[in-house]
Amino acid sequence: MEEVKLMKGNEAIAEAAIRCGCDGYFGYPITPQSEVLETLMALEPWKKTGMVVLQAESETASINMVYGGAACGKRVMTSSSSPGISLMQEGLSYIAGAELPCVVVNVTRGGPGLGTIQPSQSDYFQTVKGGGHGDYKLITLAPASVQEMSDYLCLAFDLAFKYRNPVMVLSDGLIGQMMEKVQLPDYQLRLTNEQIREKYPWATLGKQGRTKQNIITSLELVSEEMEKVNNRLQQKYREVEANEVRYETFLCDDADYLLVAFGSTARICQKSVELLREEGIKVGLFRPITLYPYPASQILKYAKQVKGMLSVEMNAGQMVEDVRLAVNGLVPVEFYGRYGGMIPTPEEIVKAAKEKLMA
Amino acid sequence: MQIASCLLQNHTIMTLQEIIQPANKVYGKTPLLTDTPMHYCPGCSHGVVHKLIAEVIEEMGIQDITIGIAPVGCAVFAYNYIDIDWQEAAHGRAPALATAVNRLLPDSCVFTYQGDGDLAAIGTAETIHACNRGENIAIFFINNGIYGMTGGQMAPTTIEGMVTSTSPEGRDVMLEGYPLKISNLLTILDGTCYVTRQAVHTPATVIRAKKAIRKAFENTLAKKGTSVVEFVSTCNSGWKMTPHQANQWMAEHMFKAYPLGDLKDQ
Amino acid sequence: MARNKGAVVVNIERCKGCHLCEEACPSDVLEMNQQTNAMGYHYSYMANVEACTGCASCAYVCPDACITVYRVKS
Ligand SMILES: Cc1ncc(C[n+]2csc(CCOP(=O)(O)OP(=O)(O)O)c2C)c(N)n1
Ligand code: SF4
Ligand code: SF4
Ligand code: SF4
Ligand SMILES: [Mg+2]
Numbered sequence: 180m181e182e183v184k185l186m187k188g189n190e191a192i193a194e195a196a197i198r199c200g201c202d203g204y205f206g207y208p209i210t211p212q213s214e215v216l217e218t219l220m221a222l223e224p225w226k227k228t229g230m231v232v233l234q235a236e237s238e239t240a241s242i243n244m245v246y247g248g249a250a251c252g253k254r255v256m257t258s259s260s261s262p263g264i265s266l267m268q269e270g271l272s273y274i275a276g277a278e279l280p281c282v283v284v285n286v287t288r289g290g291p292g293l294g295t296i297q298p299s300q301s302d303y304f305q306t307v308k309g310g311g312h313g314d315y316k317l318i319t320l321a322p323a324s325v326q327e328m329s330d331y332l333c334l335a336f337d338l339a340f341k342y343r344n345p346v347m348v349l350s351d352g353l354i355g356q357m358m359e360k361v362q363l364p365d366y367q368l369r370l371t372n373e374q375i376r377e378k379y380p381w382a383t384l385g386k387q388g389r390t391k392q393n394i395i396t397s398l399e400l401v402s403e404e405m406e407k408v409n410n411r412l413q414q415k416y417r418e419v420e421a422n423e424v425r426y427e428t429f430l431c432d433d434a435d436y437l438l439v440a441f442g443s444t445a446r447i448c449q450k451s452v453e454l455l456r457e458e459g460i461k462v463g464l465f466r467p468i469t470l471y472p473y474p475a476s477q478i479l480k481y482a483k484q485v486k487g488m489l490s491v492e493m494n495a496g497q498m499v500e501d502v503r504l505a506v507n508g509l510v511p512v513e514f515y516g517r518y519g520g521m522i523p524t525p526e527e528i529v530k531a532a533k534e535k536l537m538a
Numbered sequence: 539m540q541i542a543s544c545l546l547q548n549h550t551i552m553t554l555q556e557i558i559q560p561a562n563k564v565y566g567k568t569p570l571l572t573d574t575p576m577h578y579c580p581g582c583s584h585g586v587v588h589k590l591i592a593e594v595i596e597e598m599g600i601q602d603i604t605i606g607i608a609p610v611g612c613a614v615f616a617y618n619y620i621d622i623d624w625q626e627a628a629h630g631r632a633p634a635l636a637t638a639v640n641r642l643l644p645d646s647c648v649f650t651y652q653g654d655g656d657l658a659a660i661g662t663a664e665t666i667h668a669c670n671r672g673e674n675i676a677i678f679f680i681n682n683g684i685y686g687m688t689g690g691q692m693a694p695t696t697i698e699g700m701v702t703s704t705s706p707e708g709r710d711v712m713l714e715g716y717p718l719k720i721s722n723l724l725t726i727l728d729g730t731c732y733v734t735r736q737a738v739h740t741p742a743t744v745i746r747a748k749k750a751i752r753k754a755f756e757n758t759l760a761k762k763g764t765s766v767v768e769f770v771s772t773c774n775s776g777w778k779m780t781p782h783q784a785n786q787w788m789a790e791h792m793f794k795a796y797p798l799g800d801l802k803d804q
Numbered sequence: 805m806a807r808n809k810g811a812v813v814v815n816i817e818r819c820k821g822c823h824l825c826e827e828a829c830p831s832d833v834l835e836m837n838q839q840t841n842a843m844g845y846h847y848s849y850m851a852n853v854e855a856c857t858g859c860a861s862c863a864y865v866c867p868d869a870c871i872t873v874y875r876v877k878s
Contacts, residue, residue, distance in 0.1 A: 202642055203641065205638065231641045235634070237663060239631070239634075239663070239664075240634040240667065243634035243664070244634045244635070244637055246625075246638075247637065248642050250625045250639075255642075269628055273627075277626075372643070383605055383625055384605075385602050385643070385646050386601055386602050386621075386623055387602040388602075392622060392623055394623070394625075395624070395626060396624075398614060398615075552809055552876065554811050554850075557810065557811040557874045557876055558811050558813055559874065562858075562875055562876050563872060564858060564860055564873050564874065565860040565864075565871075565872065566863075566871075566873070567815070567869040567870075567872070568869070571869050575817075575818055578868075579820075580820035580822035581823070583867065584867070585866075589867070738865070739865070741859075741861040741864040741865060744864040744865055745864065780823070782823055782824065785824070785827075
């Protein structure tokens with residue numbers, strides 16, 4: 180039975196994790212996402228579903244616990260905010276290299292450094308352009324509401340296992356702290372070890388019933404072989420790019436101009452679009468939901484129709500580079516951003532759109 | 539066997555072929571060690587410890603439930619040599635992986651295999667906290683006082699005066715700090731049930747070391763907490779000695795800083 | 805004189821010629837062969853066949869698990 184509850188984005192992550200059959204959560208407190216771990220500890224899922232919840236000694240440990248758990252074929256996750264996610268980059272690279280499924284939630288705050296505890300989108304580059312070392316990709320989902328925090332967490336697990344790849348839910352302090360109504364998913368049973376053995380024959384659960392050992396590693400010293408490993412990864416990423424692009428449009432069909440924004444900024448931009456439309460200016464909103472794979476060809480399609488685009492972000496201009504790559508010079512792509520924990524208002528976006536696109 | 543004893547009764551000198559009969563076999567390679575030749579330098583302690591771990595797993599009949607966590611260090615390929623499931627961790631993070639495996643598969647038998655750089659430098663936090671939580675895991679710790687894999691740099695465990703490529707005049711404790719007796723440190727954590735320091739350079743120490751490995755696995759199965767078995771080891775390549783010289787040097791110098799024996803057994 | 809009569813078989817292709825078995829043998833049985841194996845190592849062999857007691861000391865210390873030990877009780 181689906182339940183509707185009023186809760187914070189961070190709490191929705193915790194609730195959804197338990198309900199979607201998560202086996203283990205490993206995390207370390209950091210504002211503005213500590214409620215994820217706190218909620219899990221309060222809900223005591225180990226009593227209900229058997230889910231393990233552990234406060235680790237650092238984000239480095241958290242992500243490596245996730246690595247160990249994922250290697251066992253378990254549905255495991257962690258969450259953190261920007262400085263903690265920075266500490267996880269090494270582990271993410273290993274997990275991607277070893278081709279393991281896991282989910283990481285980043286409730287982004289402003290940086291660089293210790294920065295601020297206020298919301299930001301300044302981890303876009305870190306998330307979609309690498310972050311850690313080597314040629315790897317994180318499938319990235321950007322929720323724009325508390326409901327989507329719940330929905331995308333479950334989707335993230337499905338994608339992680341479908342592609343044996345880490346998936347990032349890239350949200351921010353605004354959505355993490357915001358309270359909204361959420362329809363929570365039904366409880367899904369955790370897989371038994373026997374089911375895992377069957378479904379994920381690569382999992383290191385102990386050799387039992389197998390003649391061949393399972394080895395989870397990202398190491399290959401023979402260059403020819405390592406190139407093959409990379410080829411396999413790249414092939415997988417092409418598949419992800421072909422199948423998993425997700426986006427949303429708002430009043431784009433007749434638009435002369437486009438705002439492009441993700442996550443909480445997309446919500447603010449929706450209001451800006453309404454304000455501009457009230458003035459008779461035909462503006463639409465294009466909202467990438469997957470930041471990797473990026474909806475580049477969908478944006479390009481609109482580039483043939485509009486006079487210009489404005490990428491609106493809570494950072495100093497990160498996603499705008501991908502919009503420009505997508506548009507490839509067809510129309511001007513401008514940028515408007517607030518950063519350091521500042522949140523743009525719908526009105527200042529309207530002003531920026533007029534100045535930068537229509538002047 | 540029958541033929542052999544009959545021959546002996548007749549005071550006949552046995553030929554090699556007569557002795558080399560399956561019935562007379564008293565020791566040989568455990569099938570738990572794969573046929574892949576180990577990549578270690580000739581005489582490296584890693585090989586002996588691998589062999590002992592494999593033997594204990596076989597003797598205890600726990601091959602199917604044992605999961606090893608390999609380090610970054612010379613033993614990075616440990617998974618190629620012991621026929622069990624393995625996970626290859628990032629440098630120093632093995633205890634974090636082992637923690638998750640222990641929590642998610644409480645009926646499995648999890649161990650980490652780590653060098654001194656892995657365990658006592660970059661992975662100090664993961665080591666201490668796994669031990670402090672009393673994870674039901676065994677930690678096998680190869681203390682060769684050097685970074686073998688990267689070509690012989692100073693390790694946290696390098697003893698005073700010991701020459702390495704990054705302490706060419708010998709470790710100066712005033713500049714580089716003191717050899718880290720991390721096993722002693724781990725004894726004071728309530729989560730550890732067994733901390734012992736062993737070596738594998740003589741037949742007698744090999745036999746004792748094997749018993750320690752067995753005890754560590756037994757503790758793990760009995761969910762008694764974390765067991766740590768340190769092996770004071772040689773890295774003859776890094777030390778620039780022959781394997782035999784390295785053994786002698788270890789006994790003469792390393793054992794002073796790292797005396798063998800049980801440090802904690804509860 | 806009651807003593808064990810032993811023999812060892814060295815897996816020549818696994819042996820790395822490290823001499824540790826030779827050093828560990830209390831009866832001076834083992835030496836490194838003049839010949840080398842496929843890896844280029846002078847492998848261990850029973851140079852003094854008669855003296856082997858089958859005590860397995862050599863096998864215990866061998867890092868590469870090359871040595872199988874046989875023993876006949878006398
Ligand atoms: C994050 C990171 N830093 C450094 C290295 C390089 N590195 C590989 S092994 C190693 C030291 C290994 O020494 P130890 O743990 O003592 O193992 P040994 O080779 O002596 O058995 C270092 C520094 C690495 N692989 N990863
Ligand atoms: S470098 Fe040292 S530790 Fe590494 S295999 Fe060679 S002898 Fe062993
Ligand atoms: S100890 Fe083993 S590897 Fe070394 S020489 Fe003897 S048989 Fe060969
Ligand atoms: S079994 Fe004993 S006596 Fe025989 S070669 Fe080995 S160490 Fe020497
Ligand atoms: Mg070392």
